[in-house]
Amino acid sequence: MIEKNLIVKNNIHSKYLSKKISNRLDKRFKKISDNIVNEIEDSKKTLNILNNKFKFNFKKSELKSFKKFKVIAIIGMGGSILGVKAIHNFLNYKINKKVYFFDNLNEKQIKQFKNNEKNSKVLFIIISKSGDTIETLSNTFSLNILKKNSKNIILISEKKNNFLFALSKKLNLFYIEHNSYIGGRYSVLSEVGIVPAYLMGINVLKLRAHIFDCLKKRNLLFLKQSTIKLANLINLKNYKNLIFLNYSPELEEFLFWCQQLIAESLGKKNKGFLPIISNVPKDHHSLLQLYLDGPKDKLFYIFSQENKSKVFIKTNKNFKSSLLNKKKISVVKNAQKNALIKALKKKNIPFREFKIKKNNEEILGKLFSYFIIETVIVGKLSNINPFDQPAVEQVKVYTKDLLS
Numbered sequence: 001m002i003e004k005n006l007i008v009k010n011n012i013h014s015k016y017l018s019k020k021i022s023n024r025l026d027k028r029f030k031k032i033s034d035n036i037v038n039e040i041e042d043s044k045k046t047l048n049i050l051n052n053k054f055k056f057n058f059k060k061s062e063l064k065s066f067k068k069f070k071v072i073a074i075i076g077m078g079g080s081i082l083g084v085k086a087i088h089n090f091l092n093y094k095i096n097k098k099v100y101f102f103d104n105l106n107e108k109q110i111k112q113f114k115n116n117e118k119n120s121k122v123l124f125i126i127i128s129k130s131g132d133t134i135e136t137l138s139n140t141f142s143l144n145i146l147k148k149n150s151k152n153i154i155l156i157s158e159k160k161n162n163f164l165f166a167l168s169k170k171l172n173l174f175y176i177e178h179n180s181y182i183g184g185r186y187s188v189l190s191e192v193g194i195v196p197a198y199l200m201g202i203n204v205l206k207l208r209a210h211i212f213d214c215l216k217k218r219n220l221l222f223l224k225q226s227t228i229k230l231a232n233l234i235n236l237k238n239y240k241n242l243i244f245l246n247y248s249p250e251l252e253e254f255l256f257w258c259q260q261l262i263a264e265s266l267g268k269k270n271k272g273f274l275p276i277i278s279n280v281p282k283d284h285h286s287l288l289q290l291y292l293d294g295p296k297d298k299l300f301y302i303f304s305q306e307n308k309s310k311v312f313i314k315t316n317k318n319f320k321s322s323l324l325n326k327k328k329i330s331v332v333k334n335a336q337k338n339a340l341i342k343a344l345k346k347k348n349i350p351f352r353e354f355k356i357k358k359n360n361e362e363i364l365g366k367l368f369s370y371f372i373i374e375t376v377i378v379g380k381l382s383n384i385n386p387f388d389q390p391a392v393e394q395v396k397v398y399t400k401d402l403l404s
Helices: 019-041 046-050 060-066 082-090 107-116 134-142 163-170 191-200 217-236 249-266 288-293 329-346 361-381 390-403
Strands: 006-011 071-075 098-102 122-127 153-157 174-177 241-246 274-279 298-305 351-356
Touching (some): 019 046, 019 217, 046 361, 082 191, 122 191, 153 191, 163 174, 174 191, 217 361, 249 274, 249 298, 288 329, 298 329, 351 361
Parallel strands (some): 122 153
């Protein structure tokens, strides 16, 4: 897939795959991709979030009073917050507000926040699909922010019998419904991601402007080839680890979003990839030996971004002949990336490359939608339900039992 500001290339040779499995998957792709299009059109299906006519459960005018806040604290777990963190990380240069993320049980973070911020000056956005997420509720109560008729709190949850919805009614707090048919890890382009993004000052119309592009004719063949190869690897079970080699700090939180999407969607029936984020070139000096010469059970995704940095390396006058002299940091990093690609090819290690030429709302929206659609199709090709998470739900039940 080659577009103006986003290039994706596959280096997954047929020798890694089973021809028999590929032929079988090829026959199924058309039906599955057609079903994906139908699900995007269906207002009661998860993938409807990719529809240009998706109906939000709020009006822009309702958020006007919240735009004044210069400090935002977002409280959530997993899919309720990972997408927002990805937006904040990737488009940070456009955001002029201080943003806190509470996405773990961290006592030190809570204490520091209380010492540094005045609650009345902070906009709190509390997100939980179920409305009963234990960590989200723990952080909310620990921050001591709940007061009747508060004008600096937004609650987002399903509209059913749950704690957050009950709080919104009892304390008269601003509430936005989380659609029950949209799972948390697929919710970034719904109210869950769009409301915080809008209040951070991001152009949310641009974020959603091109989210259907990967299913358009010019990209459909690439999507077909990619999903068939990935489903083939999953079924063979030879490649169990998916390593995200990240040369772009602006993409780190996006990759954590990808990690959840891929792990929870495909990790079923004794199948799936273990997605691991590896920041490079730092990890060249700790993990590269294993990557290149260890077990051949790894698929690599290489992420990079064209950087027009003006930071030059200037060596001491006695070392003018150094190969680093007058080189940009970005040039050095790019050389390291290309050297790694050369080594992967030489050792016949499968990889994919994602090259981003511009970090703006449109590109991030395309990345979100591409990974959502690709993951769903891979799941369906592999006879995996990409929308549920039964093992996770069991742990939640056990936790509640232990606390009761």
